[in-house]
Amino acid sequence: MAEARANDSTYFARVRSKGAAVITVAALGAFLAAVLLGGGYPGPYQAGDPTLLMRDVSPSSVGDTAAMGYAAPPFYVAGRPEGFAHGGAAPAGLRRVSQRYIESAPDDTGAVNAVSAVLLDYRAFDTLGEIAVMFAAVTGIVALLSRGRLPSSGVGLSPVVKRGALYVPAFMFLSGAYIALHGHISPGGGFQAGVIFAAISVVLCVVYGTAFEWRLLNPVTKTALESGGAIAFMLLGFIGPLKGLPYLTNLAAGLPKGHPGSLASGGYIPLLNAAIAVEVGAGLALAFYSMIKRLDYPEGGDWR
Amino acid sequence: MTVVTAAYLAAAAVFCVGLYGIMTKRNLIRITMSVSFIESAALLALVASGYEAFGGRPGAGTEMACADPVPHALALTGIVIGVSTTALALSLIIKLYKNYHTLDVADIKDARRRWLNEEPEGRVGAG
Numbered sequence: 001m002a003e004a005r006a007n008d009s010t011y012f013a014r015v016r017s018k019g020a021a022v023i024t025v026a027a028l029g030a031f032l033a034a035v036l037l038g039g040g041y042p043g044p045y046q047a048g049d050p051t052l053l054m055r056d057v058s059p060s061s062v063g064d065t066a067a068m069g070y071a072a073p074p075f076y077v078a079g080r081p082e083g084f085a086h087g088g089a090a091p092a093g094l095r096r097v098s099q100r101y102i103e104s105a106p107d108d109t110g111a112v113n114a115v116s117a118v119l120l121d122y123r124a125f126d127t128l129g130e131i132a133v134m135f136a137a138v139t140g141i142v143a144l145l146s147r148g149r150l151p152s153s154g155v156g157l158s159p160v161v162k163r164g165a166l167y168v169p170a171f172m173f174l175s176g177a178y179i180a181l182h183g184h185i186s187p188g189g190g191f192q193a194g195v196i197f198a199a200i201s202v203v204l205c206v207v208y209g210t211a212f213e214w215r216l217l218n219p220v221t222k223t224a225l226e227s228g229g230a231i232a233f234m235l236l237g238f239i240g241p242l243k244g245l246p247y248l249t250n251l252a253a254g255l256p257k258g259h260p261g262s263l264a265s266g267g268y269i270p271l272l273n274a275a276i277a278v279e280v281g282a283g284l285a286l287a288f289y290s291m292i293k294r295l296d297y298p299e300g301g302d303w304r
Numbered sequence: 305m306t307v308v309t310a311a312y313l314a315a316a317a318v319f320c321v322g323l324y325g326i327m328t329k330r331n332l333i334r335i336t337m338s339v340s341f342i343e344s345a346a347l348l349a350l351v352a353s354g355y356e357a358f359g360g361r362p363g364a365g366t367e368m369a370c371a372d373p374v375p376h377a378l379a380l381t382g383i384v385i386g387v388s389t390t391a392l393a394l395s396l397i398i399k400l401y402k403n404y405h406t407l408d409v410a411d412i413k414d415a416r417r418r419w420l421n422e423e424p425e426g427r428v429g430a431g
Contacts, residue, residue: 021327029320036312098372114373137388141395287391
């Protein structure tokens with residue numbers, strides 16, 4: 001039996017022993033390293049090659065495509081000009097979309113942090129899908145673990161720790177708010193701030209017990225915050241359609257640009273960052289709470 | 305060896321560690337950790353692909369060279385998706401543990417066969 005189970009120990013691939021696993025893994029790893037070091041792109045550049053990682057999309061500032069001297073949408077290969085073939089030169093006339101992002105993000109979006117500009121202006125629709133994935137995952141977790149007993153799973157740590165940790169959540173909130181609202185100026189943004197906000201809930205659960213946390217921020221409140229953040233993101237996107245422009249249009253829809261580099265700049269990017277921070281923070285806190293609450297079932301109850 | 309080469313080799317190594325874990329471990333939580341390793345390898349390769357020598361962080365409007373912002377934004381997306389899937393997998397593992405009182409994949413399979421009132425079939429490739 002033990003021998004049979006040892007042979008059944010593999011889950012995704014039926015290899016006989018650890019030796020076979022090691023050989024397989026080593027072969028795959030060598031292949032992966034070769035692919036990565038070869039630029040991730042096996043042949044010379046051809047227009048429309050499906051192995052290209054992504055294609056440029058037209059910038060969100062509608063109508064300035066021609067004005068920027070930006071004719072046919074170029075292709076982009078893993079961010080490296082040397083990523084074209086094995087030492088082959090990039091085709092003439094090709095301009096890297098990243099270069100344009102770096103050079104003209106302050107003019108296009110008002111955000112100095114180019115990552116935020118890409119994430120929340122040029123490709124804001126992707127971010128909408130991203131928070132939809134987060135929302136769906138949290139919904140699934142809560143639905144899976146929904147039958148536990150709610151309020152009293154832990155009583156917290158000792159009074160010394162409770163007293164000592166009294167001021168920690170306030171500073172965590174301050175740090176999270178700073179990171180969220182400065183996302184368009186410095187590294188950071190809504191997702192990172194949301195994780196810090198969720199950590200506040202974790203600290204409260206661990207130090208003061210889940211009963212306290214349940215009274216302070218009960219799951220209904222968290223659900224409302226999570227849904228509210230996602231809905232705020234979607235409603236902010238409707239500024240564009242109201243002006244007859246595409247969904248999630250930023251500066252072209254008349255939002256104030258501000259002075260790039262200052263706190264009040266970037267159109268709706270700080271607002272989107274705040275909405276994402278609330279959504280992610282509440283969602284992750286909800287997921288954490290659903291996981292640590294005691295899954296007691298009433299006597300004689302079924303296990304499903 | 306440039307920094308990018310070293311990062312790619314490290315990504316391949318981390319990928320191998322994760323793949324080895326998936327292929328050999330039987331504990332569900334270790335399998336989930338291995339999947340996270342593979343995800344980390346992909347993110348490392350992605351971020352390294354945007355590296356510029358002597359470049360700063362991807363800010364805009366400066367004269368100095370700076371890293372490519374697009375792989376960074378993609379990595380951010382990947383991190384969020386990875387957190388979501390890992391959290392969902394862990395909650396499924398909690399439910400499995402409540403049902404089967406074990407985290408061992410083979411034990412769960414055996415219990416499931418018994419539950420289905422089937423004779424344990426001869427294992428393919430056992431020997």
